[in-house]
Amino acid sequence: MSIFNQKSKFRVQTEVRKIKQPVEKKPKPTTTPRASSLQPPSTSSARSTPRASPIPPHVQAPKRKTSPDVSKPCSSPPRKRRQPASARASPAAATPLSDSEPGSDDDDDWRERLDPNKRAKRARTVEDPDRRLRHPRLWSGRGGDERPAIVHAADVASLKDKCQPVMKLARDEVGVQLRYPGSKHMERYELVWGKDKIDGALDIMKVVRFVASTYLTNEQAKPFLDQDTGIHRRLEKSKNTQDGRGFKAALEEYNSRILALQEQGVIARNIDSMRGIPPELVEFILDQVYDRTVAPKVDLLTKYENGTDNVYGELLHPFVTDIFDRTKLSSGKVFVDLGSGAGSVTLQAALERGCESWGCEVMENACNLAEAQQREFAERCRLWGLSSGSVHLERGDFRKNEGTLEALKRADVVLVNNQAFTSQLNDHLVNMFLDLKVGCKIVSLKTFVHDNKIAENDVASSILEVEHLTYPEGYVSWTGAGGTFCISTRK
Template sequence: MGLFDKKPKIFQGVQAARIRFDSDSGSGDDDDWLGALNSRKRQKRGKLDDGRYVDPNRSLRHKKAFEHRIEGLRFIHAADVASLALKCTPVLGAKEDEVAVRLQYPSLQRRERYELVWGKDKIDAVHSIIAVVQHVADTYLTEDQAEPFTNHMTGIVRRLEKASNHRVQDLAAFKEALNEYNDRLWNLVKDGTITRNLDGRKELPRNFIAFILEQVYDRTVAPKVELLAKYENGTDNVYGELLHPFISSILVEKLQMTSDQVFVDLGSGVGNVVLQAALEIGCESWGCEMMENACNLADAQVKEFSARCLLWGIAPGKVRLERGDFRKNSRVHDALKRADVILVNNQAFTSQLNDDLVRMFLDLKSGCKIISLKSFVHDHKSASNDVGRTILEVEDMTYPEDYLEGLQAGLLVSE
């Protein structure tokens, strides 16, 4: 069967304020996106208590992270972006020569430097450190192993919180708890507990994924975010971001992407979605962006992302970012031919660019799914040269407004 012997189907988004995706999407009703198309994959995948399906072939452990310490590993320490030198204020009653601490991650890699300081729009050192300790306990340890970290009376998390309470501000107690955390985690890494536990997992908690991505963003994009405000509406050079919950809802819950698939983001901005797909799904993840400032920040994110994944001991999918016009990039065209899912944040694209995209879709493989933020089919059925209407079948979908902040979303399926 040729690619378009049968009309592909596009699920076009319409704004639906305060409407959330149906949690009973497996019931067989009209809200069960692509149920028939994904039935074979569902049979091969595990199922979590919350109904999400898990890729049984996903390998989470980053082997290099546990082989040896990579002396040349470079990453942006928290102290590089939030410090006394950057006019931040000491916390916990610390003097200037008492603010420096280090934080162990669940791998053999070196510890991150923090300064116990606070500054507006800067990394909150105390909050960040406590969050890392909590994520390590929740994600890398069994309930029994996590007891010294999470016990509600004597656990390390509780002691860190108590020492940083605004009424107490006990620097010595905070450092004592942090040092115990560092020592305990290091021993768990050295005796193989962390690697064994990671090998027993096939997925990562959503809040943990968001935390890693936020760590990367806070160290690379946030300090220079003003560079993204220089682009004008009315052109193809408009910057906007999609939120983590929306991407998870589409790629994982609805499309059930797996680690052996290929994802492509056309107009990838600073690379947020590309990195999320690589981390959350473990798939090969491509992006292409033409705005120079966004490209520069995306490159910085990729470098930090790779280093952060090593720190956390997590193996992401392969990431590849391209610069320039995706219509003219041969590597992007080759990736599109292999793609299983394509994202096009085309809400602000010109009509000409959207028409050019539809023509690019003619080369997609059977079964490729396209998520678009604006329909590729003209509003008027009588529109001439409407290639989109010729090759696409449209169906509406809904999404919560807090996922996209008023944008529209669609899904194209070619069979």
Template sequence: MSIFNQKSKFKVKTEVRTVRQAVAPKPKPKPQPSAATPSSTSGAKSRKNGLLSAPLSRASPKSVSPRASPRPTEASSSSGARKRRAVSSRSPASPSFSDSEDEDDDWEDSLDARKRMKRAHWAQQPRDPNRIVRHPKLWTGASGDETDIARLPIIHASRFASLEQKCQPVLGLVPNDVRVKLQYPGARHPERYELVWGKDKIDAVKDIMKVVNFVASTYLVDDEADFLVDQNTGICRRLEKSKNTNDGMVFKATLREYNERILSLQKKGTIAKNVDAMRGLPRDLVAFILDQVYDRTVAPNVELLAKYENGTDNVYGELLHPFISDILERTNAKSDQVFVDLGSGVGNVVIQAALEIGCESWGCEMMENACNLAEAQQKEFSARCRLWGIAPGKVRLERGDFRKNERILSALKRADVVLVNNQAFTSQLNDNLVNMFLDLKPGCKIVSLKTFVHDNKIAENDVATSILDVEHLTYPEEYVSWTSASGTYCISTRRG
């Protein structure tokens, strides 16, 4: 659920192909256990990734990469316009629990349904045989190492959603009873929450339940997850029921049990074994982690992004997570490749590529406020990946004009995928970019909102025409921050 009152970017039509597997029903009427899979609309706010352009920070759509927007007036000139709208919808893979006693579905058939839902959860996961997902410091307890008890430098949810922040207790709790801790699958150090609610604040109850659901769907195999997803006695079921009955003490007791069980699985090496077997991450988990990072770094300071220079390349806009996921899939990005975002804003696209693909990921931005927020995101992203036990690709964020930054110019020579949101760029800056593309290696993919090859140019004098093969594509509605309408973009390939 977004903590801002704006339409979630995850509730959109995507062009990604989904895989459905039919399973023949088995005849034996028994109670139906439902799968516990997390919602693709992460409980955290649906973030917009801001991408200011490097030399002149450019406009960018909402995805994971902040860029300049064509018309950043009503939609992006004020911080309020950038706030997300709350959405309380679930993805088809989300768990659904019912108190009905009339369930007469076949129990074994329902088990199959749960497995199908889990397969659907993984259906959009990028599969890369060379990807190493496990974080090198994923805690197992096997060595008796106590260093993980030391506080990880995460920003706890209670910092922004607490009684001190004028939030109100939920679940019938009194102020003295709202503090809880949440265990993650990758580290021994828990996150602090307060079971409170406030407008435009992190919803602690939903955030906690989503983490538990992701652990069940992603980190544990079917039998291992039974204590979480069993329809009658599972922890997911009991958390949902205590929420619906407003029973905060039962919610807290159930959460303590979850924490103890996860620590036990860590010590046994169960979670490490399962993460070792992963070769990618489900998109909904990627989006949720990115939202957690954004909600604790950029969202509290989003008004800083309202400062832009209209009529220049220094315009703010964002590309949303689904758009970036589609781009990464279409360009066949892999963990052993290099991704470069020219005009990376607050760094959303850079860290998404590093997390979703595991690749070396570079970004360059020149707007000071965006650069500061990008660095805050990078720090929180690094710590939170350790909480989840996930090893992202290397993230490198640079400040300044990407036309002059030597590290970026060097990275471009090795790049496999380059993203540049040139929606609001001047023709001069676009021409400068084309000259930079001369140094790209053959086969490098360039993703842009506008083409660099124009019909009104003379082919023999047009550098872009001579070095780029262009594919024109359309993105669906709700893929960028400055408009809810669909639009066009290009993927250009550097010729050999």
């Protein structure tokens, strides 16, 4: 199955961007994937482990769409939503998005992404021969189908939320429904626009792209992705010309065609032949989950303890995928995120790689949002017809949580964002690593091996083999610049 690339939704803070360091061929730092625009209250302690603390990816002006989760102590401000700034900058009823405006350079790029002959080349899906992706409750056109308990887009972005109609639609014309490949029930949307709200039209267009390019063969996808007459192109043109009724007509045809493919068993057969999910689709699904559960309450993630290990910061989606690639994470393996924040990385591991995925977080607000994400994630996976690995989100101190400590003994990959951890906490972690099995990979922002070779009790140097690596700009939420990280292997 092929897919197309998708832009990230995160935006880096203006101040950080100005400090931008020369990085090889990185245009417009402003568009860096998921860099959060949140600024930590304290520079030093603010940067703790990205996953441990409660700052969700979409907290502030989200520019690019990359689904990063936050780990422990990294204090960068939370992001609000993860859609591209361009998408959010103005209502659809105003100026058409430049990245989809016919005749523009970006438009040519869009055509290239949807070209069936080029989509396969761009796909970087990791094929796992042991993975089975069909959701056990997938609706294949026969029998009943329990309605998914999702948070609908219209529940968080509607006229009631002071949003405005787009595409010259009257207030009583904005309601629409969108069909997904895994269920006969549809999601409710309103074609409206509001600051830091879901852009219904843009979200719908992305779903149409992903469904056609991921779930269908090139031949089956033609009615949806043909560059001149396809449904997606019609949606785009209607959006750009403010033709709300034309947009709704194209959407109705999309819903009808997907229903027919479901009833014919095409969707089910195609999912059965898949052995991996494109990272771009994983990112989009996680963004949907985040936008409906965390984004509306993202301010809760800013309430962290400054000057302690409990600070918030995030590793963005591209970084997390890179980590999975480097550590060869796959189904059948165990992933543990120490300081999992709102749970995004834990969910990403379960969906993208199909592994058993654990996360542990100590901060209450982050734990509450993580539970909300986990519920929505489970229902969204069914809506998309995809099965993920098992997810376990634990509350409490990961040094004492029994479930987490037991999972560590079986772990193949451990993530700990120790960017802002105290030396005492890092030393405690090293003692915990004594229980790891040989060959387990530990990914961290800072090395656990002391620089001082004569340091007393330097257990880390005796049990860990450390590889020092660099990441490019746009990989973390607290800065637009690149940085370093480590992958340590338990000897």
